[in-house]
Every structure is written in structure tokens, then in C-alpha cells.
Amino acid sequence: MINKSAAALPKSYLFSEVGRRVGEYQKENPSANIIRMGIGDVTxxxxxACVDAMKAAADEQLCAATFRGYGPDQGYAFLREAIADNDYKAFGADVSADEIFISDGAKSDCANIQEMFDNDCIVGVSDPVYPVYIDSNGWNGRLGKFADGKWETLVTFPCTPENGFIAAPPVGKRVDLIYLCFPNNPTGAAATRAQLAAWVDYAKTRGAVILFDAAYRAFIRGDEIPRSIYEIEGARDCAIEFGSFSKSAGFTGTRCSWTVVPHSLTVEGEPLHALWTRRQATKFNGVPYVIQRAAEAVYSKEGAEQAAANIEYYRKNAAAIMDALRGMGYPVWGAEHSPYAWVKCPQGLTSWEFFDILLKRANVVCTPGSGFGSCGEGYVRLSAFNTYENTLEAMGRIAALR
Amino acid sequence: MINKSAAALPKSYLFSEVGRRVGEYQKENPSANIIRMGIGDVTxxxxxACVDAMKAAADEQLCAATFRGYGPDQGYAFLREAIADNDYKAFGADVSADEIFISDGAKSDCANIQEMFDNDCIVGVSDPVYPVYIDSNGWNGRLGKFADGKWETLVTFPCTPENGFIAAPPVGKRVDLIYLCFPNNPTGAAATRAQLAAWVDYAKTRGAVILFDAAYRAFIRGDEIPRSIYEIEGARDCAIEFGSFSKSAGFTGTRCSWTVVPHSLTVEGEPLHALWTRRQATKFNGVPYVIQRAAEAVYSKEGAEQAAANIEYYRKNAAAIMDALRGMGYPVWGAEHSPYAWVKCPQGLTSWEFFDILLKRANVVCTPGSGFGSCGEGYVRLSAFNTYENTLEAMGRIAALR
Incomplete structure (x- = not known):
């Protein structure tokens, strides 16, 4: 009667173990000024402009004439149109407002999207990877058994310095559902047009579906790196994309995101747009009106400037991390189009060994790369979501270690 | 590769068909003053107090020191404690704050809860019923095939005037997951302690789990009808409960609800609290902080008074509907502990036939009972979510039909 796959899902101890070790150290060293660069949360x-819009929308709820009850399942048109115009059409990507579904978080959508597919699908993910892609499939028993740290039927694409942490499509191997995340969490790698085009080509040839997580797109600089998979020709026939206001406008606690399901995307003749519409109508009831108004304000002149200033602040931190660590001789990736620096541990240390050194000798918290998959072993992730002063202080402490 | 059960899920045409017929009539009769008593949305x-709390919480987001990023997966303690104290302990129900999971809607939770169980579970629902319970199970293929308007393995509990629209537990029949909703949508029936105790007894004896939807509990009057299944002894060992601010405080567009999973509830030795914790941590990222603050304000002195005044207004409408229709000789149920009146169609008319008469001859929109299941045929649902003036006007028009 119980869902045995769900009950057997291996627990993720990554952030709880980080929290436990930090807590223990802080308890033993109450005066230590710990700088937390592990977390992926904005600060x-x-x-x-978003707060003003939210408050104005809240005031509308005081009067029956402007009160909003149940909204459209798919989200209000004002927000869907603003996203289509500003995040897609402005970049030459052909996405219409009615292909956009507003939701409470990219995490929810990334986790729920697999419900449209059967349990015999072969799932492929990068290694290292955001664990939600795996866990949501494992919950349903789609990955076979978990033994010796591996899922029976999961296909992983190793991401290493040799491939710049961006895997090419597998040769001669079947994968039906392909999770891609660029700019990547945790490595910060940003895929080029040619790299994405290779995946689109693979998916179209094989009848696979790409699930493209673009939650970090706001950190992309310049015009060379595509912000959306729909900038790639043919992607409308094989890809679903997830976007979010969490990192672009600080909405991690305010909760608003979207998913694009193109009308032209079909699997075995079934249009996925209709299926996702049905899924959302059955299992979801929309995002708060006041939150959708706050998200809309991200696209106003003031909102866009304020959000961009925040991104610029985090970018400056990321650049400071990368410059400082490279100056110390650490191999570092990411951090250019991403708030994350992916750092090679020195002297062959494991992720957790280097974590302990940074915690105890520099009072800096990182995230052990091994928590994101076996290819993450020997790396740590440092986040730019902190103050500039703390970022410089942390770099100074790490420099003093050597 | 596609989820074939999901793709084959029969479409629900109820509200779209209502909308189509109303739209067509309005187009042909542009001057008709149509009164909508079909919808289950607050007005x-x-x-x-909720708006004030939301705006104050929004202002906190303007300053880094009070800004809130990712919140606790399970919801903020301030809200969980307020719910435990006011909606459970105050009624003698033993529910602690850490058994409460804050979510974006009772619909989402009612739909997602089945993910904890395997696909061989036997599901039981009342007839008529809120369609989400069925559709969410059908999506996963848990109900077998759908043919001739029936699901292969779904067990339905007929609700008729003979049993006061409240079914007793089945005798000699296995049901593993039992969806109950009291006060009921659509019939408005409210279960007594003895009736709920019979279900708790059945579930405990059979090892079944009750999924108790208490979204309409705010409409219960007096002390005789229990507001929570946890007022029944033994329910903590066999029941999950869904609560919502949608109907109690007008949050249909503001989105906040909760689910109670008691620590003592296990299935095949698996504690469901741990499993639901894992589910939410994997597939959900919490409710906006500002919304949780707005919900907390429902329990402040002012908030509680304002919410109660709204409920009282709807109750007055419900009483007016019941009194008027009974005065005209219609058999009517519900409306006492519920915002819905469940009305027998006159002269053997079908639900849709009576719908058309009310629409075309009285310009009143109802919801056809047959849309909620075969036992709903021959009934319509009228809602109290309207102005008192419109409610009286609608009753006058229906009286004039006779």
C-alpha cells in the first residue's frame, strides 16, 4: 500500500550535514565569525518596485470590486505576456504568452514535470547535478533500484574539467528525459549555442525531451551564451524550459516561477501543452495574485534596474571570488555567468576534507561538491550570495591558509 | 514514453460547459442580468488584518536585515503554531505544530497526497464528489481503465437522501484510501461524531488511511458537528487532514492552506509524517512569507472578527436560499453548515435540464449536480458566495418560475 520507491528513496544529507558540522563548530567556538558561502539563497x-506592486495589489483585496478570487490556472495574462515579451521575444526566442505556465517555484515544476511520462522512460542527468531531478524520478520508481550509491537505470553525463563541465550528448545510448541546467548549478558552467544545438539535435533525432532549467539565466553576460533553449532552432519541438524570479529578482522567499511548454512539442502524438494544462488544472490552483503583480513589476523600468543592480552586486562578488582564488593558484570554474564558483580542492583533498579545513581554519562555509554526485568529489561550491565585504574577508582568510 | 493514464484521463467539462452555455445565452441576450450562483469562489x-499583515511583511523585504529568502519547507513556525492552537487545540483536537505542513492550496495537497501510496491501492470516494480526488489517482493509473463513465477499480460510496448524503463505511469491501469531505462539497452535508467515528473504526480495523478534506469547516455552527477528524478518538492513527484559508478567510486568490500528518500515522511500518516531509522537501519550496504572515493574521483578534463577519454574511445567504427554496416546495439539503445548497430538480428533470431552465427563465447560474458524479444526477448546487441582494433577487426569480 505504501509507495515503496518513495519510502526507499535515499535521504540527502548534504545540507543537513553541512548545518550539523557548522553548528557543532560554532558551539565549540562561540566567538568564531563564520562566513556562509555554502547556501544558494539570495541575500x-x-x-x-516589486514591494510597491505587491502592496498595491494587497490594497485591491480590501474592496469587493477589485478583490481577486481564484485566478486563471495558468497564471494571469499580464504576467505571462510580460515574460514572453521580455525574457523570450527580446532575445529572439519564439515563445508566446499562452505557452507559459506561472507556478510557485522552478523546484516544484522541475519535480512535477516527470508526471507526464511513463515509468519506463530512461532519465539522463549531468553529474554533478541538482538532486531534485533525480529524487523526483526515484520517488516514482522510474530509476530502478538504488544500490552502492547508484541508481539502476539512471544515465549520468560526467562533467569534468576535460569537457569544461558540459557533457556532450551520449553516443549510441538511449535517453528519453534529459535534464539540463545552464548556467549550471553547482558548477556554474554556461553552455554555448553549439553545445545546446547538439542536445537539441540528439533529442529531435531520438524523440527525447529536454527539460531545461534556466533558473540562473539572469547571470549570463553578453550575447554569446543563449539565455533560453528556445534561442536554438528546433528546441520548440523537443524542450520544456523552467524559469524563475528566485535568483533574477530575489524571490526565493516570495515564490514565483514559470514553465514553458511549446504548442509544437508532442510525445507519441500527445501535445504536452494540453497534458501540462490538465495537470496544473487538476493538481494546482495558481500563484497568489499579489505575488504575480510583484513579479510583473520585475519588468517595469524601475524594477528591471533594481533587479539588475542586485545581480551586478552578486556578479562583483563572484568575480572577486574567482580572481582571488585563481590568484592563490586554485583551479576555479563558473562564476562568470553564474553566482557559483566551482573550486578544485587542493592536494587531492576530498570535498568534505576541504570543507572541514575551510570551516575550521578560515571559518568559511562552502558546499562539498560530492553532495551533487560522484563527479563532484574533489570540488567545493562557493556562492556569491553574500555581502561584498564578507566575500573579500573570506578570500583573505583562504589566502592566509597557504 | 508518455504517461498513458494521464493522457487518457477523461476531460472534465463541467465548468467549461457551464461557462459555454452561460456565455452563449449572454451573447444572445446581452441585456440579461445573470446572477452567478454556480461558482465555489468567495466574493x-x-x-x-490580513492585508495589513501582508503589507507589513512586504515592507520587511525592502531591507537586507529583515529580508526573507527560502523559508522552512514545512512553513514558518508562527503560522503552524497559530493553526495548532486555534484550529485544533481550541477544539480539543490533539495536533501539534510540527504535524502541520503549510502549502499553497488544499487542492494541491489533496491531489499530491496519493503520491505516498502505491498503485495497487483501492481508492474510495463519495458520489457525488470533488473531482480532484479521482483525477489525481486516475492520472497515475491507480483506478484501472475508464469505460462507460466508470473507473475500473474505484469504489464509490453513493450519497443519497436516504443516507442524508453521508455514506456509512462499506461492509465486507476493501478500500485503502478513503477520501472524505465534511462539510461536503457539493452536497453541504456535515458528518456527526458518530458518523466519523464509524469511518475511523473502519480505517483502523482495515489498515486504511482517511484523507479528510476540512476546507469548509469554518461554516460549521454550534458544537455538535466536529470541525476536525482529530476530534474523533483514534483518528491520529489513520487520518490525514486538509485545511484551508480559502473559504474561511477569502484566500482563494491569496493561496494558503495546510495538511496535518500526525506522527502516529504509519502504513506498513512507514511513518507518513517522515514520508510527507521528504515529499515536500523534494517537490515544493514553501508558501510566500508575506502570504504566511497574512494567514497568521486570520487568528488575530481583528482578523478573526473580520473573517467571522464574512462567514456570517455567506451563512445568511445560505439560509436565505434554503428558506426560499423550501418555501417553494423544493427538497433542499446542505446550506446549514456549508455555503452550498443541494437542490433536487423538480419534475424529474436532469441536472442540465434544470440548469437550462434556471439560466434561460430566471437568469440564474447553478452547477449541475451530475458533474460531480452519477449520484448527483437530478440535483443542482447553489452557492452562497454572492451578495445578499443578488441572493434574494435570484430566489425571487426562481419563485416566479412556478
Whole structure:
């Protein structure tokens, strides 16, 4: 009667173990000034334009004439149109407002999207990887058994310095559902047009579906790196994309995101847009009206400037991390189009060994790369979501270690 | 590769068909003043205390020191404690704050809860019923095939005037997952302690799990009808409960609800609290902080008074509907502990036939009972979510039909 796959899902101890070790150290060293660069959560305030819009929308709820009850399942048109115009059409990507589904988080959508597919699908993910892609499939028993740290039927694409942490499509191997995340969490790698085009080509040839997580797109600089998979020709026929206001506008606690399901995307003749519409109508009831108004304000002149200023602040931190660590001789990746620096542990240390050194000798918290998959072993992730002063202080402490 | 059960899920045409017929009639009769008593959405403004709390919480997001990023997966303690104290302990129900999971909607939770169980579970629902319970199970293929308007393995509990629209547990029949909703949508029936105790007894004896939807509990009057299944002894060992601010405080567009999973509830030795914790941590990222603050304000002195005043307004409408229709000789149920009146169609008319008469001759929109299941045929649902003036006007028009 119980879902045995769900009950057997291996627990993820990554962040709880980080928290346990930090807590223990802080307890033993109450005066230690610990700088937390492990967490993937934003720290700067919400854009004022978003707060103003939220409050104005809240005031509308005081009067029956402007009160909003149940909204459209798929989200309000005002927000879907703003996303289509500003995040897609402005970049030459052909996405219409009615292909956009507003949701409470990219995590929810990334986790729920697999419900559209059967349990015989072969799932492929990068290694290292955001664990939600794996866990949501494992919950349903789609990955076979978990033994010796591996899922029976999961295909992993190793991401290493040799491939710049961006895997090419597998040769001669079947994968039906392909999770891609660029700019990547945790490595910060950003895929080029040619790299994405190779995946689109693979998916179209094989009848696979790409699930493209673009939650970190706001950190992309310049025009060379595509912000959306729909900038690649043919992607409308094989890809679903997830976007989010969490990192672009500080909405991690405010909760708003979207998923694009193109009308032209079909699997075995079934249009996925209709299926996702049905899924959302059955299992979801929309995002708060006041939150959708706050998200809309991200695209106002003031909101866009305020959100961009926050991103610029985090970018400056990321650049400071990369420059400082490279200056110390550490191999570092990411951090250019991403808030994450992916750092090679020195002297062959494991991720957790280097974690302990950084914690105990520099009072800096990182995230052990091994928590994201076996190819993450020997790396740590440092995050730019902190103050500039703390970032410089942390780098100074790490420099003093050598 | 596609989820064939999901793709084959029969479409629900109920509300779209209602909308189509109303739209067509309005187009042909542009001057008709149509009164909509079909919809289950609230109409009165949010309690001012909730709006004030939401705006204060929004202002906190303007400053890094008070800014909130990712919140606790399970919801903020301030809200979970307020719910435990006011909605459970105050009624003698033994529910602790850490058994409460804050979510974006009772619909989402009602739909997602089945993910904890395997596909061989036997599901039981009342007939008529809120379609989400069925559709969420059908999506996963748990109900077998759908043919001739029936699901292969779904067990239905007929609700008729003979049993007061409240079914007793089945005799000699296995059901593993039992969906109960009291006060009921659509019939408005409210179960007594003895009736709920019979279900708890059945579930405990059979090892079944009750999924208790208490979304309409705010409409219960007096002390005789239990507001929570946890007022029944033994329910903590066999029941999950869903609560919501949608109907109690007008949050249909503001989105906040909760689910109670008691620590003592196990299935095949698996504690469901741990499993649901894992599910939410994997597939959900919490409710906006500002919304949780707004929900907390429902329990403040002002918020509680304002919410109660709104409920009282709807109750007055419900009483007016019941009194008027009974005065005209219609058999009517519900409406006492519920915002819905469940009305027998006159002269053997089908639900849709009576719908058309009410629409075309009285310009009143109802919901055809047959849309909620075969036992709903021959009934319509009228909702109290309207102005008192419109409610009286609608009753006058229906009286004039006779």
C-alpha cells in the first residue's frame, strides 16, 4: 500500500550535514565569525518596485470590486505576456504568452514535470547535478533500484574539467528525459549555442525531451551564451524550459516561477501543452495574485534596474571570488555567468576534507561538491550570495591558509 | 514514453460547459442580468488584518536585515503554531505544530497526497464528489481503465437522501484510501461524531488511511458537528487532514492552506509524517512569507472578527436560499453548515435540464449536480458566495418560475 520507491528513496544529507558540522563548530567556538558561502539563497532586498506592486495589489483585496478570487490556472495574462515579451521575444526566442505556465517555484515544476511520462522512460542527468531531478524520478520508481550509491537505470553525463563541465550528448545510448541546467548549478558552467544545438539535435533525432532549467539565466553576460533553449532552432519541438524570479529578482522567499511548454512539442502524438494544462488544472490552483503583480513589476523600468543592480552586486562578488582564488593558484570554474564558483580542492583533498579545513581554519562555509554526485568529489561550491565585504574577508582568510 | 493514464484521463467539462452555455445565452441576450450562483469562489474582500499583515511583511523585504529568502519547507513556525492552537487545540483536537505542513492550496495537497501510496491501492470516494480526488489517482493509473463513465477499480460510496448524503463505511469491501469531505462539497452535508467515528473504526480495523478534506469547516455552527477528524478518538492513527484559508478567510486568490500528518500515522511500518516531509522537501519550496504572515493574521483578534463577519454574511445567504427554496416546495439539503445548497430538480428533470431552465427563465447560474458524479444526477448546487441582494433577487426569480 505504501509507495515503496518513495519510502526507499535515499535521504540527502548534504545540507543537513553541512548545518550539523557548522553548528557543532560554532558551539565549540562561540566567538568564531563564520562566513556562509555554502547556501544558494539570495541575500539582497527585493526590488522596491516589486514591494510597491505587491502592496498595491494587497490594497485591491480590501474592496469587493477589485478583490481577486481564484485566478486563471495558468497564471494571469499580464504576467505571462510580460515574460514572453521580455525574457523570450527580446532575445529572439519564439515563445508566446499562452505557452507559459506561472507556478510557485522552478523546484516544484522541475519535480512535477516527470508526471507526464511513463515509468519506463530512461532519465539522463549531468553529474554533478541538482538532486531534485533525480529524487523526483526515484520517488516514482522510474530509476530502478538504488544500490552502492547508484541508481539502476539512471544515465549520468560526467562533467569534468576535460569537457569544461558540459557533457556532450551520449553516443549510441538511449535517453528519453534529459535534464539540463545552464548556467549550471553547482558548477556554474554556461553552455554555448553549439553545445545546446547538439542536445537539441540528439533529442529531435531520438524523440527525447529536454527539460531545461534556466533558473540562473539572469547571470549570463553578453550575447554569446543563449539565455533560453528556445534561442536554438528546433528546441520548440523537443524542450520544456523552467524559469524563475528566485535568483533574477530575489524571490526565493516570495515564490514565483514559470514553465514553458511549446504548442509544437508532442510525445507519441500527445501535445504536452494540453497534458501540462490538465495537470496544473487538476493538481494546482495558481500563484497568489499579489505575488504575480510583484513579479510583473520585475519588468517595469524601475524594477528591471533594481533587479539588475542586485545581480551586478552578486556578479562583483563572484568575480572577486574567482580572481582571488585563481590568484592563490586554485583551479576555479563558473562564476562568470553564474553566482557559483566551482573550486578544485587542493592536494587531492576530498570535498568534505576541504570543507572541514575551510570551516575550521578560515571559518568559511562552502558546499562539498560530492553532495551533487560522484563527479563532484574533489570540488567545493562557493556562492556569491553574500555581502561584498564578507566575500573579500573570506578570500583573505583562504589566502592566509597557504 | 508518455504517461498513458494521464493522457487518457477523461476531460472534465463541467465548468467549461457551464461557462459555454452561460456565455452563449449572454451573447444572445446581452441585456440579461445573470446572477452567478454556480461558482465555489468567495466574493467578499480579504480581512483588513490580513492585508495589513501582508503589507507589513512586504515592507520587511525592502531591507537586507529583515529580508526573507527560502523559508522552512514545512512553513514558518508562527503560522503552524497559530493553526495548532486555534484550529485544533481550541477544539480539543490533539495536533501539534510540527504535524502541520503549510502549502499553497488544499487542492494541491489533496491531489499530491496519493503520491505516498502505491498503485495497487483501492481508492474510495463519495458520489457525488470533488473531482480532484479521482483525477489525481486516475492520472497515475491507480483506478484501472475508464469505460462507460466508470473507473475500473474505484469504489464509490453513493450519497443519497436516504443516507442524508453521508455514506456509512462499506461492509465486507476493501478500500485503502478513503477520501472524505465534511462539510461536503457539493452536497453541504456535515458528518456527526458518530458518523466519523464509524469511518475511523473502519480505517483502523482495515489498515486504511482517511484523507479528510476540512476546507469548509469554518461554516460549521454550534458544537455538535466536529470541525476536525482529530476530534474523533483514534483518528491520529489513520487520518490525514486538509485545511484551508480559502473559504474561511477569502484566500482563494491569496493561496494558503495546510495538511496535518500526525506522527502516529504509519502504513506498513512507514511513518507518513517522515514520508510527507521528504515529499515536500523534494517537490515544493514553501508558501510566500508575506502570504504566511497574512494567514497568521486570520487568528488575530481583528482578523478573526473580520473573517467571522464574512462567514456570517455567506451563512445568511445560505439560509436565505434554503428558506426560499423550501418555501417553494423544493427538497433542499446542505446550506446549514456549508455555503452550498443541494437542490433536487423538480419534475424529474436532469441536472442540465434544470440548469437550462434556471439560466434561460430566471437568469440564474447553478452547477449541475451530475458533474460531480452519477449520484448527483437530478440535483443542482447553489452557492452562497454572492451578495445578499443578488441572493434574494435570484430566489425571487426562481419563485416566479412556478
Amino acid at each position: 539582497l532586498p527585493l526590488p522596491k | 467578499l474582500p480579504l480581512p483588513k
